[in-house]
Amino acid sequence: xxxxxxxxxxxxxxxxxxxxxxxxxxxxxxxxxxxxxxxxxxxxxxxxxxxxxxxxxxxxxxxxxxxxxxxxxxxxxxxxxxxxxxxxxxxxxxxxxxxxxxxxxxxxxxxxxxxxxxxxxxxxxxxxxxxxxxxxxxxxxxxxxxxxxxxxxxxxxxxxxxxxxxxxxxxxxxxxxxxxxxxxxxxxxxxxxxxxxxxxxxxxxxxxxxxxxxxxxxxxxxxxxxxxxxxxxxxxxxxxxxxxxxxxxxxxxxxxxxxxxxxxxxxxxxxxxxxxxxxxxxxxxxxxxxxxxxxxxxxxxxxxxxxxxxxxxxxxxxxxxxxxxxxxxxxxxxxxxxxxxxxxxxxxxxxxxxxxxxxxxxxxxxxxxxxxxxxxxxxxxxxxxxxxxxxxxxxxxxxxxxxxxxxxxxxxxxxxxxxxxxxxxxxxxxxxxxxxxxxxxxxxxxxxxxxxxxxxxxxxxxxxxxxxxxxxxxxxxxxxxxxxxxxxxxxxxxxxxxxxxxxxxxxxxxxxxxxxxxxxxxxxxxxxxxxxxxxxxxxxxxxxxxxxxxxxxxxxxxxxxxxxxxxxxxxxxxxxxxxxxxxxxxxxxxxxxxxxxxxxxxxxxxxxxxxxxxxxxxxxxxxxxxxxxxxxxxxxxxxxxxxxxxxxxxxxxxxxxxxxxxxxxxxxxxxxxxxxxxxxxxxxxxxxxxxxxxxxxxxxxxxxxxxxxxxxxxxxxxxxxxxxxxxxxxxxxxxxxxxxxxxxxxxxxxxxxxxxxxxxxxxxxxxxxxxxxxx
Numbered sequence: 170x171x172x173x174x175x176x177x178x179x180x181x182x183x184x185x186x187x188x189x190x191x192x193x194x195x196x197x198x199x200x201x202x203x204x205x206x207x208x209x210x211x212x213x214x215x216x217x218x219x220x221x222x223x224x225x226x227x228x229x230x231x232x233x234x235x236x237x238x239x240x241x242x243x244x245x246x247x248x249x250x251x252x253x254x255x256x257x258x259x260x261x262x263x264x265x266x267x268x269x270x271x272x273x274x275x276x277x278x279x280x281x282x283x284x285x286x287x288x289x290x291x292x293x294x295x296x297x298x299x300x301x302x303x304x305x306x307x308x309x310x311x312x313x314x315x316x317x318x319x320x321x322x323x324x325x326x327x328x329x330x331x332x333x334x335x336x337x338x339x340x341x342x343x344x345x346x347x348x349x350x351x352x353x354x355x356x357x358x359x360x361x362x363x364x365x366x367x368x369x370x371x372x373x374x375x376x377x378x379x380x381x382x383x384x385x386x387x388x389x390x391x392x393x394x395x396x397x398x399x400x401x402x403x404x405x406x407x408x409x410x411x412x413x414x415x416x417x418x419x420x421x422x423x424x425x426x427x428x429x430x431x432x433x434x435x436x437x438x439x440x441x442x443x444x445x446x447x448x449x450x451x452x453x454x455x456x457x458x459x460x461x462x463x464x465x466x467x468x469x470x471x472x473x474x475x476x477x478x479x480x481x482x483x484x485x486x487x488x489x490x491x492x493x494x495x496x497x498x499x500x501x502x503x504x505x506x507x508x509x510x511x512x513x514x515x516x517x518x519x520x521x522x523x524x525x526x527x528x529x530x531x532x533x534x535x536x537x538x539x540x541x542x543x544x545x546x547x548x549x550x551x552x553x554x555x556x557x558x559x560x561x562x563x564x565x566x567x568x569x570x571x572x573x574x575x576x577x578x579x580x581x582x583x584x585x586x587x588x589x590x591x592x593x594x595x596x597x598x599x600x601x602x603x604x605x606x607x608x609x610x611x612x613x614x615x616x617x618x619x620x621x622x623x624x625x626x627x628x629x630x631x632x633x634x635x636x637x638x639x640x641x642x643x644x645x646x647x648x649x650x651x652x653x654x655x656x657x658x659x660x661x662x663x664x665x666x667x668x669x670x671x672x673x674x675x676x677x678x679x680x681x682x683x684x685x686x687x688x689x690x691x692x693x694x695x696x697x698x699x700x701x702x703x704x705x706x707x708x709x710x711x712x713x714x715x716x717x718x719x720x721x722x723x724x725x726x727x728x729x730x731x732x733x734x735x736x737x738x739x740x741x742x743x744x745x746x747x748x749x750x751x752x753x754x755x756x757x758x759x760x761x762x763x764x765x766x767x768x769x770x771x772x773x774x775x776x777x778x779x780x781x782x783x784x785x786x787x788x789x790x791x792x793x794x795x796x797x798x799x800x801x802x803x804x805x806x807x808x809x810x811x812x813x814x815x816x817x818x819x820x821x822x823x824x825x826x827x828x829x830x831x832x833x834x835x836x837x838x839x840x841x842x843x844x845x846x847x848x849x850x851x852x853x854x855x856x857x858x859x860x861x862x863x864x865x866x867x868x869x870x871x872x873x874x875x876x877x878x879x880x881x882x883x884x885x886x887x888x889x890x891x892x893x894x895x896x897x898x899x900x901x902x903x904x905x906x907x908x909x910x911x912x913x914x915x916x917x918x919x920x921x922x923x924x925x926x927x928x929x930x931x932x933x934x935x936x937x938x939x940x941x942x943x944x
Contacts (some may be wrong), residue, residue, distance in 0.1 A: 228340025374446025556615025733777025
């Protein structure tokens with residue numbers, strides 16, 4: 170008896186296969202068009218990056234210096250078949266513990282892949298560019314699952330991919346710019362809730378593992394989203410049961426029903442599958458770093474006041490970002506004056522008027538909505554967005570925001586309400602940037618805006634009208650609200666400083682130290698490490714670990730007469746002194762820092778350094794054995810001396826607080842007498858300035874509110890460390906208490922042109938930790 174043929178196994182003729190392929194392409198026209206638009210918009214935002222993928226970077230240089238070095242080191246260690254966990258290239262001669270650096274596996278492996286294919290700068294740029302189109306498309310598919318409307322899904326993807334938060338994170342951080350996997354996980358979570366089968370559980374586990382391995386920050390914050398999802402589902406089902414009259418007469422019966430529903434065998438199996446998939450994937454890739462972080466929790470923990478400092482200012486949600494070419498001119502002043510030590514990129518959380526209007530439209534559309542699945546999804550993202558907002562505001566909800574944010578260092582006396590973020594801080598204190606919860610606020614906003622757009626598009630009958638509304642109205646308006654160009658943010662890295670190309674030509678395994686010597690992760694340390702890719706010599710800079718940090722304290726000042734001897738002991742071959750450096754920071758995204766170049770290092774014969782090469786922006790010295798010892802005094806200010814400000818008289822002035830100190834180190838074996846002169850101005854009212862040397866009062870001066878010149882004669886400095894203290898009566902006050910300008914710095918007097926001369930004859934010219942004009 171013959172059986173009928175299985176039609177599915179009969180191969181289609183060639184013409185049929187071509188027709189089927191064409192039909193699949195036609196059914197994906199909307200997705201292809203959306204992807205193309207997202208790519209084009211990303212090229213506009215980052216222009217001219219696409220033309221210089223190997224010689225420029227989008228944004229501004231700071232942490233991305235370090236990321237590009239990471240890529241270079243991973244490639245270098247892979248090519249030379251050496252372990253990547255300990256790099257000899259930085260923190261020499263001790264080495265840099267690369268295994269302790271929180272490099273997420275996503276950037277580690279993809280950075281290595283694209284670095285091997287092209288180079289490390291291309292790898293960095295490619296991952297940043299890819300985040301725009303990928304995040305747009307993952308949000309597109311999530312929105313389509315919610316709205317079943319492709320045009321509306323495109324709007325959701327646009328809002329999410331080009332939000333100010335994403336643009337700001339893309340300027341520096343690959344893990345935080347990689348927001349594309351969050352919508353993918355949320356989509357898998359929704360499908361798991363709807364189906365609760367093995368396939369959905371596996372996909373949910375895979376997508377969360379990918380998300381966590383891309384950004385530990387987002388992994389932790391999305392866990393909070395999952396918790397809010399569970400709370401919403403429980404509340405939604407309870408309210409629905411109550412409206413249907415399904416609530417049992419006894420509370421214990423209701424609790425039992427809820428317990429049975431939540432912990433049913435089907436739900437428990439799905440949850441176990443998700444957990445197993447997640448753990449199997451992430452543990453092998455993260456156990457070394459997580460173990461190191463656990464053993465050194467103090468290094469990764471942060472004080473509570475930092476969570477307040479890095480929380481969202483509520484007004485930032487409704488103010489266009491200061492770099493917006495249309496609206497930024499109206500908001501930049503207010504934003505800058507109300508950051509209160511928070512980086513402006515962390516306050517780039519503007520929601521946008523058009524997306525908010527569409528979101529409200531989407532909520533209004535629920536009044537007659539009969540599709541229960543759509544109602545559930547829209548209310549879910551309204552609730553989760555609100556929860557994310559609570560997290561973003563920080564560990565407390567301020568009842569007096571005018572004083573709360575300026576005094577973030579101590580809010581004990583400011584009225585406030587503890588928030589759920591405080592619990593998260595207690596659990597994971599290393600995740601202190603609560604402003605980054607904005608990514609979940611934007612996700613919810615994008616979906617609500619998609620719901621509103623869907624309601625609008627469903628009332629438009631023809632495709633050309635819908636396309637015209639999208640291309641000619643909504644897309645340009647949303648892009649105009651969000652864009653941070655022009656001017657374009659592109660850093661040219663094509664021409665490295667000549668001192669580094671010269672160093673690359675020097676033979677041998679050389680060790681180099683560069684000045685000014687900054688601490689670990691400072692802008693200068695990141696700058697030096699970045700150009701190590703060019704010369705491939707070991708550098709002492711970027712001190713990491715107890716031994717390297719202890720060594721830095723002995724060699725951090727090239728003007729110290731003992732420094733060359735310590736450098737010889739470390740095995741240093743060359744000293745590079747940068748006489749002209751690019752700015753350390755990039756306003757308006759970072760606060761201005763004074764120029765720390767060393768235009769005149771005052772290196773003398775016999776000091777232990779011999780000039781080897783002179784460049785327009787750097788001097789290179791060879792380390793040799795010192796011919797003789799120097800006796801010298803080095804003076805440096807403490808933290809109560811503010812950064813220099815150039816006033817209208819053309820001079821650099823520093824505000825100081827009451828009790829500010831100068832540290833004077835006498836490297837000789839005998840007492841030294843010095844004369845100090847300086848200009849001073851008292852803040853608003855006259856003050857009595859009392860000078861103490863090593864705790865003993867040596868002079869008093871009346872400082873007026875007008876510029877005056879003052880001197881201190883025959884100050885005796887003992888061998889070793891001496892302190893010169895500036896006590897004022899009355900003491901420090903905040904500038905805001907008098908000027909009412911929001912400046913919360915505490916000041917007493919301002920000083921300028923501090924200089925010192927020796928009375929003792931035959932002693933070398935004093936050398937300063939900072940040039941006298943900057944002191």
